[in-house]
Amino acid sequence: MHISVALRRNINRPVVFVRRIPWTASGQLKEHFAQFGHVRRCILHFDKTTGFHRGLGWVQFSSEEEVRNVLQQENHIIDGVKLQPS
Structure with a gap:
């Protein structure tokens, strides 16, 4: 399974x-991306019925850099799943 990462502006x-995002990795998302800079916040979309996140999320940083x-970076791995930037 691959995780796609795409640039967005808000x-x-x-x-x-x-x-x-693997359902087991919600707590590791901010920790993983903090190695690239200051993470202002992480948002995961949760399913109201199951209580699990839907595998989608946003990571907000302080700068474009x-x-x-x-x-x-090519080797993003969380819980054994390789993330691939796009």
Whole structure:
């Protein structure tokens, strides 16, 4: 399983959109991306019925440079799942 990472902008704030996040990795998302810069916040979309996140999330950084650092890195791995920037 691969996790796609794509650059998004939200009111001029640098944000990375992450798909296919393993359901076991919600607590590790911020920790993983913090190695690339200051993570302002992480948002996961949860299913109201199951209580599990849907494998989609947003990671907001402080700068564009931090987002570029994420997108340039090729080996993003959380819980054994390789993330691939797109």
